[in-house]
Amino acid sequence: MDELPRNFPYTARRTTYLTIVCSFGFLLLMESGGVALVANLLITNPWLRISINLVHLGLCIFIAIAMVSVLSTRHRITPGGLQLNYGRTLHVQLPYVAIRDVQPVRDVQAGLQPLTARYDSKKQELVACFSDQGQLLLRLHTAQLLKIGHKEHLVSSILFNVDQPELFLTTLTPYLQDLMEAVAEIMPPHTRRSEDALVRSVQAQSQSGQLVIVIENLTRRFADFVAVDKLNMTIGRGEIYGFLGSNGAGKTTTIKMLVGLLEPHDGYIRLAGHDVWSESVAAKRLLGYVADRALLYDRLTGREFLAFLAQVRGLAKNVADQKIEQLLAVLDLTEYAQRLCGSYSFGMKRKLALAGALLHEPAILILDEPFNGLDPRSARHLKDLLLVLARQGTTILLSTHDLATAEAICDRVGIFHKGRLMAEGSAVELRQLAEAPDLETVFLQLTSEQKEEVGV
Numbered sequence: 001m002d003e004l005p006r007n008f009p010y011t012a013r014r015t016t017y018l019t020i021v022c023s024f025g026f027l028l029l030m031e032s033g034g035v036a037l038v039a040n041l042l043i044t045n046p047w048l049r050i051s052i053n054l055v056h057l058g059l060c061i062f063i064a065i066a067m068v069s070v071l072s073t074r075h076r077i078t079p080g081g082l083q084l085n086y087g088r089t090l091h092v093q094l095p096y097v098a099i100r101d102v103q104p105v106r107d108v109q110a111g112l113q114p115l116t117a118r119y120d121s122k123k124q125e126l127v128a129c130f131s132d133q134g135q136l137l138l139r140l141h142t143a144q145l146l147k148i149g150h151k152e153h154l155v156s157s158i159l160f161n162v163d164q165p166e167l168f169l170t171t172l173t174p175y176l177q178d179l180m181e182a183v184a185e186i187m188p189p190h191t192r193r194s195e196d197a198l199v200r201s202v203q204a205q206s207q208s209g210q211l212v213i214v215i216e217n218l219t220r221r222f223a224d225f226v227a228v229d230k231l232n233m234t235i236g237r238g239e240i241y242g243f244l245g246s247n248g249a250g251k252t253t254t255i256k257m258l259v260g261l262l263e264p265h266d267g268y269i270r271l272a273g274h275d276v277w278s279e280s281v282a283a284k285r286l287l288g289y290v291a292d293r294a295l296l297y298d299r300l301t302g303r304e305f306l307a308f309l310a311q312v313r314g315l316a317k318n319v320a321d322q323k324i325e326q327l328l329a330v331l332d333l334t335e336y337a338q339r340l341c342g343s344y345s346f347g348m349k350r351k352l353a354l355a356g357a358l359l360h361e362p363a364i365l366i367l368d369e370p371f372n373g374l375d376p377r378s379a380r381h382l383k384d385l386l387l388v389l390a391r392q393g394t395t396i397l398l399s400t401h402d403l404a405t406a407e408a409i410c411d412r413v414g415i416f417h418k419g420r421l422m423a424e425g426s427a428v429e430l431r432q433l434a435e436a437p438d439l440e441t442v443f444l445q446l447t448s449e450q451k452e453e454v455g456v
């Protein structure tokens, strides 16, 4: 693969643009400079002189920005994702997992706007085009809120130019494929889906009956205290659902009931149609679970621990050995695999527990505060891994106090408060509904007292 970052400017119209801006700017500056000079010589009122000089300075700055902004129209393929820069109005970084595809197009109708990105609300399209030559259309898996100028818009596709679209595509494609391959290696062929089917759509899944987790009227009490109160919710195949809530809201209690560790007092849970209590073996076969505190055997090495779990899950030895090595590598644990689990740091224990949960390629992954204790690099790896697993069809439910992460990776979040689900929907929907600038504000509003239930 090519060395990153690689820059892809669009220079085809740059000279014309600079010639126009420079000549026009030069004339304007000469004129306003002349006026300012005369004003400084003839006008005695100091305020008027200052005002005229300030107008002249403002013009100089405006023209300088117009000339310099052409240089910031340069897209970059970096290790962390695709950076799109267009004049002063657009500077975004898209992770590769967010990109569905990029195709060459020729859209003469796009309404070209030199150096000012424009938003087409009908198509949810961001137009950042200098001309109709060298155009590429980038489509995202799910619409994302992107900042264009000072406003945020929900964007599904982006139209932009580069000088060499073929070279850009050849350079970018391996990074899009690489992510898919990294996880495809740890997933069996029968769980892989075709490229088109990778587009996650919760509504489509619900309509086609692919609900994997169905919870109805779920209730759990501890003595007189109601920890989970008549909870109803569904999660579709390939969806990432985030449980958010204040301490003691009932997230872990719900998760324990979901994985069959705690019996509900009322209601039921079905996992892919199997009741967690009356068909517990079939339901648990589908599950991978990582508790909030990793439960490992301190006297086994990391590799032995995984081999033991593989045996319990009934994996053939050769399959298990291969899988263990792949998971150790994906989770950066190979170096520590011969060390006793008891000597692992908190974060390493969490990663080993996650490897254990992924060994049998579960259809449903349930993670209680998975980012707790992970360093930024491991957290980033885990986010990417979860996104790719979800694209492969794994249904993921996680609880977290990290609102930014929930917003970044969850298709939907549910906000718990005192055992009740106060609101659920995508982060964007909840923000719009609560007219809040971010998920943190929505969370704080909903978990303050006396709030009505909100559904999207």
Ligand SMILES: Nc1ncnc2c1ncn2[C@@H]1O[C@H](COP(=O)(O)OP(=O)(O)OP(=O)(O)O)[C@@H](O)[C@H]1O
Pocket (backbone or CB within 6 Å): 222, 227, 245, 246, 247, 248, 249, 250, 251, 252, 253, 254
């Ligand atoms: N075994 C138990 N006995 C008595 N009360 C319990 C028990 N387990 C949980 N609870 C209570 O149920 C409520 C919900 O607890 P839970 O652990 O589900 O909260 P949580 O949302 O996971 O909180 P946190 O974010 O702090 O982990 C809390 O008030 C807790 O004290």
